[in-house]
Amino acid sequence: MNESTLPIYFAPLEGVTDGIFRRTHFEFFGGVSKYYIPFISPTQHLAFTSREQRSVSPAENAGLPVVPQVLAGRASHFAGTAKLLFDLGYSEVNLNLGCPSGTVTAKHKGSGLLRDLNELRAFLDEVFTSISGGSVSVKTRIGFESADEWDAIWAVLRDYPFMECIVHPRTRSQFYKGSPCTDAFARTAEARFPCAYNGDLNTLSDCRAIAKRFPHTGALMLGRGLVANPALARQWQGGKGLSKLELKAFCDALLARYEAQWPHKAVLGHMQETMRYILCCFDEPKREQRALRKVRTVEEYQGVIDRLFAECELRAEPCFALDRMSL
Ligand SMILES: Cc1cc2nc3c(=O)[nH]c(=O)nc-3n(C[C@H](O)[C@H](O)[C@H](O)COP(=O)(O)O)c2cc1C
Structure with a gap:
């Protein structure tokens, strides 16, 4: 094909x-x-x-x-x-x-x-x-x-x-x-x-x-x-590559949609897990990675994500890497 x-x-x-x-x-x-x-x-x-x-x-x-x-x-x-x-x-x-x-x-x-x-x-x-x-x-x-x-x-x-x-x-x-x-x-x-x-x-x-x-x-x-x-x-399929702006909008939409349906604790655990993958795409997100593991509330989570998107750039080729999951 x-x-x-x-x-x-x-x-x-x-x-x-x-x-x-x-x-x-x-x-x-x-x-x-x-x-x-x-x-x-x-x-x-x-x-x-x-x-x-x-x-x-x-x-x-x-x-x-x-x-x-x-x-x-x-x-x-x-x-x-x-x-x-x-x-x-x-x-x-x-x-x-x-x-x-x-x-x-x-x-x-x-x-x-x-x-x-x-x-x-x-x-x-x-x-x-x-x-x-x-x-x-x-x-x-x-x-x-x-x-x-x-x-x-x-x-x-x-x-x-x-x-x-x-x-x-x-x-x-x-x-x-x-x-x-x-x-x-x-x-x-x-x-x-x-x-x-x-x-x-x-x-x-x-x-x-x-x-x-x-x-x-x-x-x-x-x-x-x-x-x-x-x-x-x-x-x-020939479309455009990942942009930070749309990735942020995607992460925010996920959070809002889980919050509308799930209890806070489940939302938090789920977003932390999903973000472990997405963080692989960022350059040097170590501080945010550590902070993300420690957040206890959705508000704290949102604060870390806002900082991540404000302060870290996407890597030249944003992609999953197993060794980056546990940084
Ligand atoms: C957290 C996690 C959950 C998974 N759940 C399923 C599942 O429900 N059914 C399934 O067939 N494979 C499951 N898999 C395997 C994936 O579908 C896939 O085969 C595997 O991750 C390898 O592909 P990848 O390198 O593209 O991730 C799971 C893998 C992971 C890491």
Whole structure:
């Protein structure tokens, strides 16, 4: 696909890319073809928690191109939830085969389903025989312990009619650190199965390199890089780069919208977390970074943010960097 028309997906980031964030990003920046909603995790009775209900409610997502994601260890839980989501009007539901959390993998969910490929096959057999009413995509890691597991996992996944396979080429053991194994993705992209690439696409040149190396990739999925620099997808589509003025307006709008709906304490924790990513884009924000960790009220938070925008400049290439998160 032509590089400039390659669509960008916003990766699901639980605790960051909630409904308010998605709507505000769409309104201020755009450039994203699909926003993947952070996972919902059905229990036996397929009941959604109130938070999950809100996150997938068509009203909450009206006008946004969103895809719900389901984390399940039992095929009946996945298929039953997918049916509820198709009935709500969604045409695609994404299966999470990537979550690395120990409490999740212990229940054979997320990347825990990659450990036993007979179990994975049985899961997918049941899902695809019982599901109707929409399409299923998958977001997967390339192994539990080692990238050597990928060929066998991929041989299973490509036997099923997924509408797309989004590959985050890290193993479960890597969590979100270390380098993605692009060589493993190479074998996926060559197979001409609809696939998308996810992992460490933090700059335009990162995106270009993957698009160039893997011309059969159907889309690029960006997570932390797009939270840190919310203009990156727009810029990839030929639009303008990030400006400090619009970033400030975006941060202020997020704060106001969370405040209108959430209790102060939740607003504060959430904005502190989101700003950890955005601060990566600034030159020398150390004083503000330290201050931000210590704020106790929304007013104190606003004071630090106002000072940040008044006193610090954006870096020449504003982008996410893992080592800047903990400065
Ligand atoms: C805080 C956090 C929450 C995440 N939540 C989810 C999730 O709900 N579902 C999912 O498939 N991946 C989740 N991920 C993984 C991201 O979607 C993505 O695969 C990962 O961050 C690598 O892409 P990136 O380098 O572009 O951020 C999460 C990652 C982080 C850091």
